Amino acid sequence: MSVPLEHDYIGLSDASSLERSTESSNINVFTLKATELSLGLPGFGKSYEENAKFGPVVKNYMSGAKRGFSDVNFNGSGPSGKWALNGGSEADLCKGVNDVKPVEEEKKGPVKAQVVGWPPIRSFRKNTMATNLPKNGDVAEANLGSGECLYVKVSMDGAPYLRKIDLKSYRNYAELSKALEKMFSCFTLVGQCSSNGIKGRDGLNESKLKDLLHGSECVLTYEDKDGDWMLVGDVPWEMFIDSCKRLRITKGSEAIGLAPRSMAKCKNRN
Amino acid sequence: MDLNQKRTRTVDRVDSVDPDLVSPESTPMCPFPDEVLEPVLSLINSHKDRSSVSLVCKDWYNAERWSRRHVFIGNCYSVSPEIVVGRFPKIRSVTLKGKPRFSDFNLVPEDWGADVYPWLSVLAKAYPFLEELRLKRMAVSDESLEFLAMNFPEFKALSLLSCDGFSTDGLKAIATHCRNLAELDIQENGIDDLGGDWLSCFPETLTTLQVLNFASLNSEVSFSDLEKLVTRCKSLRVLKVNRTINLDQLQKLLLRAPQLTELGTGTFTQDLVTRPVADLEATFGSCKNLLTISGLWDTNSLYLPVIYPACASLTFLNLSCAALRSFELAMLLIHCKSLRRLWVLDTVGDMGLEAVGSWCPLLEELRVFPADPFEQENVAGVTESGFVAVSRGCPKLHYVLYFCHQMTNAAVATVVQNCPGFTHFRLCIMNLGQPDYVTNEPMDEAFGAVVRTCPNLQRLAVSGLLTDLTFEYIGKYAKNLEILSVAFAGSSDLGLKYVLGGCPRLRKLEIRDCPFGNAALLSGLTKYESMRSLWMSACNLTMNGCRVLAKEMPRLNVEVMKDEDSEDSQAHKVYIYRTVAGPRRDAPPFVLTL
Numbered sequence: 001m002s003v004p005l006e007h008d009y010i011g012l013s014d015a016s017s018l019e020r021s022t023e024s025s026n027i028n029v030f031t032l033k034a035t036e037l038s039l040g041l042p043g044f045g046k047s048y049e050e051n052a053k054f055g056p057v058v059k060n061y062m063s064g065a066k067r068g069f070s071d072v073n074f075n076g077s078g079p080s081g082k083w084a085l086n087g088g089s090e091a092d093l094c095k096g097v098n099d100v101k102p103v104e105e106e107k108k109g110p111v112k113a114q115v116v117g118w119p120p121i122r123s124f125r126k127n128t129m130a131t132n133l134p135k136n137g138d139v140a141e142a143n144l145g146s147g148e149c150l151y152v153k154v155s156m157d158g159a160p161y162l163r164k165i166d167l168k169s170y171r172n173y174a175e176l177s178k179a180l181e182k183m184f185s186c187f188t189l190v191g192q193c194s195s196n197g198i199k200g201r202d203g204l205n206e207s208k209l210k211d212l213l214h215g216s217e218c219v220l221t222y223e224d225k226d227g228d229w230m231l232v233g234d235v236p237w238e239m240f241i242d243s244c245k246r247l248r249i250t251k252g253s254e255a256i257g258l259a260p261r262s263m264a265k266c267k268n269r270n
Numbered sequence: 271m272d273l274n275q276k277r278t279r280t281v282d283r284v285d286s287v288d289p290d291l292v293s294p295e296s297t298p299m300c301p302f303p304d305e306v307l308e309p310v311l312s313l314i315n316s317h318k319d320r321s322s323v324s325l326v327c328k329d330w331y332n333a334e335r336w337s338r339r340h341v342f343i344g345n346c347y348s349v350s351p352e353i354v355v356g357r358f359p360k361i362r363s364v365t366l367k368g369k370p371r372f373s374d375f376n377l378v379p380e381d382w383g384a385d386v387y388p389w390l391s392v393l394a395k396a397y398p399f400l401e402e403l404r405l406k407r408m409a410v411s412d413e414s415l416e417f418l419a420m421n422f423p424e425f426k427a428l429s430l431l432s433c434d435g436f437s438t439d440g441l442k443a444i445a446t447h448c449r450n451l452a453e454l455d456i457q458e459n460g461i462d463d464l465g466g467d468w469l470s471c472f473p474e475t476l477t478t479l480q481v482l483n484f485a486s487l488n489s490e491v492s493f494s495d496l497e498k499l500v501t502r503c504k505s506l507r508v509l510k511v512n513r514t515i516n517l518d519q520l521q522k523l524l525l526r527a528p529q530l531t532e533l534g535t536g537t538f539t540q541d542l543v544t545r546p547v548a549d550l551e552a553t554f555g556s557c558k559n560l561l562t563i564s565g566l567w568d569t570n571s572l573y574l575p576v577i578y579p580a581c582a583s584l585t586f587l588n589l590s591c592a593a594l595r596s597f598e599l600a601m602l603l604i605h606c607k608s609l610r611r612l613w614v615l616d617t618v619g620d621m622g623l624e625a626v627g628s629w630c631p632l633l634e635e636l637r638v639f640p641a642d643p644f645e646q647e648n649v650a651g652v653t654e655s656g657f658v659a660v661s662r663g664c665p666k667l668h669y670v671l672y673f674c675h676q677m678t679n680a681a682v683a684t685v686v687q688n689c690p691g692f693t694h695f696r697l698c699i700m701n702l703g704q705p706d707y708v709t710n711e712p713m714d715e716a717f718g719a720v721v722r723t724c725p726n727l728q729r730l731a732v733s734g735l736l737t738d739l740t741f742e743y744i745g746k747y748a749k750n751l752e753i754l755s756v757a758f759a760g761s762s763d764l765g766l767k768y769v770l771g772g773c774p775r776l777r778k779l780e781i782r783d784c785p786f787g788n789a790a791l792l793s794g795l796t797k798y799e800s801m802r803s804l805w806m807s808a809c810n811l812t813m814n815g816c817r818v819l820a821k822e823m824p825r826l827n828v829e830v831m832k833d834e835d836s837e838d839s840q841a842h843k844v845y846i847y848r849t850v851a852g853p854r855r856d857a858p859p860f861v862l863t864l
Contacts, residue, residue: 117375117782118757119643121698123430124458124486125590126643175476 150241156184156218156249167241173233180220184249222247307333317342346408347827350851351389355396359455362415363402363427364393370805370845371467371755372780373407374432379831381858385409386433387417388856393697394421402427402453409433415440416421427453427481434460438489447457452505453481466491466514472499472583479503483510485534485565490514501526507559510534513567518544524553524763533557535565538592547576555579564588571598581605586612590639593617600625611635616673623656627663635669636660640700643673656682661688668726669694676707677734682716683723692724696731702758705735712736718743721751731755735774741765745772753778763790770794780805788815791844795801798826803847811841813864819846820864827853828864 084205150167163183220232224243231239232247302310311333314320317340324334340363341354347796355361368384370377373573386408393400410433418425425448430436438461445468466489472479479499484491491514500506508529511520524530550573556562560580569592574715581587584606589599590613599614599622609630614622616638626633638652654677661667667689677699686692697716705712715735721727721743728750732740736759744751745768751774760766766786769779770793778803787810798804798819813830820828832845853863 115702115783117372117377118702119640119698120375120757121640121673122458122756123376123460125639203480223825 041059152222152244152246154180154183154247154249157251159184159249165247167244172237172242176232180247180249218249218251220247220249292515304329304333306334308337312337312339315340316682324620336360336863340402343367345847346384346389347846347848347850347851347854348802351392353850355392359396360395362400363404364389364397364400365404366408367406368408368433370780370803371407372782372805372807377782379858379860381853382831382861383409383856383858385411385414386855387411388413389418390421391413396420399424401425402429404429404431405433407433409435410440411435412437412440412443417444419443422448424450426450426478427455429453429455429457430459431455431457432459436485437462438464439468441468442471443539445469446473448803449473450478451476452478454479455481455483455508456486457483458486461487463488465489469499470495474498474502477502478505480505481508482506483508483534485510485512487512488514493519497522497526499822504529506530508532511536513537513565514652515822516540516548517573521545521550521553524557528557529559530557531559532562532586533560533564534588535563536567538566538569547573549553550576551579560582560584562586562588566592568592569594570600574598574602577603578602583608585610588613590615590637593641594622595619596621597626600629603629604814606630607632608617611669613637613639614760615639615641617641618652619650620652620656620659623652624659627659627661630664632666633664634666636664636667637669637671638673639671640673643700649675651675654678657681658684658688661685665689666690666691671696671698673698673700675700676704677713677716678706678708678710678714679711679715680706682713683719686720686723690723691726692720693726694729695720695724695727695753697733698731699734703735704733708812712739714739714743718747721747725750727751729753732759733757734759738763738765738768741768743770748773750775752776754780756781756784758783759788762782763787763793766790767793772820776800778804779803781807781809783808786812788812788818791815792819792822795822797845798823799848801848803845805843805845807843810846811844812839814839816841817864825849829854829857830862830864832860832862 077224151164152167153162153164155162155270165183167176170179221229222232222240222244223246224230225245229248233244297583307330311320311323312331320334320338321594324331335358337360339360339361341358341361342365343349343354343543344367346366346368351812366386366389368386369382372378373382384407386405394417398421401424403418403425404427410430415436418428428444428448428451436459440455441454444451447508452470457562466487469484471490472495476499480503482499489512491512493515496511496515500509500523507530509522509523509530510531511534512682513536515523517536517538517540520535524533538754541599554577557580561584563577563584566574566577566589574592574594575630581602581721582605586609587602587606587609593615593794594617596619599618603609603625606629612626612630612635613632614637618625618638623638626636638656640651642649642651652672652674654674657670657672657677658681661684665688668691670692670827671694674697677697682697686695699713706716713732714737717730717732717736717740718735720730727748730748730751730753732743735820738761741760741764744754750753751773754769754773756779763786766781767790769776770790776797777800782805786806791811792815794804816828816830820826825848826846827849829845830841831845833842854861857863
């Protein structure tokens with residue numbers, strides 16, 4: 001499958017293939033009603049009902065996206081209260097890489113996919129601006145980096161071979177999770193990660209974590225600089241990529257052993 | 271008759287001129303001996319004029335080729351290095367452009383080509399005294415930079431824009447071996463930044479530096495070496511440092527180089543105040559020659575005002591790395607009455623743009639970049655009202671690059687009425703397929719107004735919800751249009767047909783994600799030889815359509831880039847360009863020349 005050319009985007013790598021799956025070349029005259037416009041991406045047109053039209057088509061791209069974070073809500077104590085990570089349901093198209101949105105907002109905004117090379121901004125400028133944003137008090141995103149790579153091995157219990165990923169090419173836990181999901185498409189990631197550690201730090205309380213672990217199939221863990229195996233999602237993203245040496249996707253039952261430690265951490269912070 | 275040593279902006283161009291097309295013997299018509307003709311012609315610098323000169327007659331062709339010192343090659347594959355050196359024996363300066371522009375947005379796979387090395391090895395033999403090399407979108411390796419440094423003893427000026435494939439090791443070679451270096455301009459490249467020690471490689475004997483731009487590198491350099499370098503290079507006029515240089519260090523540099531005309535600062539704030547702001551302000555006041563300021567990373571209301579004393583004579587202010595708010599911009603612009611060019615982030619908002627309209631009556635160029643281009647909801651940024659506000663206050667505006675989330679047809683019509691002199695109109699409505707948000711109609715009338723009202727329009731980029739009507743307008747009215755960028759627009763083949771049937775001056779056409787098919791492509795058959803290039807990706811082209819074109823037009827290279835995903839019959843990415851060099855010999859496996 002073609003990999004999006006730009007790590008920043010996980011989504012439709014090529015809008016035109018989407019076109020071809022719909023009735024493309026037969027559209028001659030554009031009518032002002034706009035409902036007939038079948039060019040490319042969802043988000044065209046004025047009403048949200050039309051977006052649903054693209055649902056079944058986009059399914060081709062979404063086939064790899066399993067439940068993942070999709071319907072898992074968890075209580076982040078971030079400024080907007082309830083957060084949900086989407087990406088699973090087929091009518092909701094891939095929202096792009098910054099996937100965390102408050103539940104209320106999800107309902108009103110049209111879902112838009114990200115497209116390679118759009119908007120037409122040079123990578124240099126993207127990187128510059130990404131490092132400017134945290135100053136403005138927006139949600140802290142990790143610096144897109146200066147071009148260095150941080151490759152770590154990812155193993156999954158029962159998988160015949162390991163994978164390697166570049167941690168620097170993701171900006172937050174959500175992106176990482178999505179990418180891992182794609183890579184190891186037979187598992188389901190637990191939504192224990194928040195979009196940035198600031199929320200996660202306060203957000204995971206004891207009972208919630210237990211629920212997640214019991215209810216899940218697999219859990220994402222990592223080995224840190226000290227050689228300890230930790231649960232992914234506890235610390236801010238920047239701290240995580242600094243200390244992560246390798247990743248491991250374990251069965252939920254095995255990760256229970258980690259729970260007390262994470263609980264202790266949560267307790268210490270609260 | 272030697273070239274003027276001054277760095278000139280207009281350079282010559284190699285046409286794909288077939289020598290046979292030049293008029294034959296015309297000695298009776300051409301009474302000037304070469305000794306007269308050559309010095310006269312050497313005063314002509316514009317590459318378009320030189321092309322015209324070379325077509326007059328054989329004598330003029332010869333005189334022109336002997337007197338040319340700059341050669342500009344807009345597409346490195348349109349000609350081979352051998353042909354260039356064969357025609358022009360005395361070149362001192364080469365400008366080379368490589369990849370299609372959409373490679374800036376990751377639409378061109380890596381290893382596509384445009385390697386500069388084959389050029390360098392030919393140039394080294396033919397022009398051992400080459401002085402200047404300016405590359406844009408070329409693949410440049412460290413080996414190439416080392417080769418350059420070692421084989422051209424008179425080498426003076428290197429400019430790399432949007433290139434990739436090299437690291438700071440290559441820069442070390444340049445700094446170490448180019449004894450006469452006057453210009454090192456490294457901009458926006460895919461460079462592997464391994465550290466800042468390249469700067470320390472400049473020898474103590476180097477005093478000729480006039481331009482040093484390393485703003486886009488991330489690693490820290492040795493400040494003491496930088497300070498020494500700046501101190502001993504008395505002709506330094508352009509200095510653009512990177513973000514690791516702090517305010518204190520900047521001050522020291524400015525005190526050493528009050529003659530600077532262009533300054534790119536480092537980080538423009540400090541946590542620990544080591545020197546009062548008044549000191550800094552005074553230093554800026556002593557820089558009487560500053561015309562351009564850029565950088566200004568992380569700046570804020572406390573530190574930005576230190577540049578006020580230098581603002582009165584500024585002609586270019588590049589704030590695209592500084593996320594200013596509207597009032598910060600407004601306070602700054604009050605002091606910038608001579609401003610001709612302004613680049614900002616959209617954090618300044620419509621109110622910031624109103625300030626532009628109020629305080630910068632001489633403004634000719636405005637670029638508004640999005641601070642958060644991938645955020646699709648809850649975005650601020652600028653709207654149509656900011657655009658209109660600028661146009662009201664700045665009647666001389668002729669270059670605009672505007673990123674926004676919403677626009678109306680009426681606003682654009684008003685803008686061009688206020689500023690009919692547009693030469694470059696690049697509007698990017700970032701939400702794909704966005705109609706006029708007030709009337710819900712397509713944005714056709716906006717661009718119709720642009721092409722009707724602006725007779726000097728050379729470059730146009732369209733966006734928003736567009737039907738074939740936009741292209742009908744463009745084809746009909748845009749008589750001087752040379753560069754057109756289209757994305758996610760149009761309804762049918764007619765759209766492209768209109769453009770190819772009109773626009774007599776079209777040189778570069780780049781299209782992505784539009785419903786244009788083979789019939790449209792083939793309607794432009796005869797036009798492509800008068801253009802530099804055509805890029806079409808994610809349209810409705812098929813391999814068969816491209817094959818037909820390739821067959822009919824042997825002097826074009828019709829290249830298709832294969833994609834793993836798309837079906838075999840589809841032509842996913844097509845790049846068509848005129849050439850006298852034949853098909854590429856260095857094409858990677860995914861590029862098929864038909």
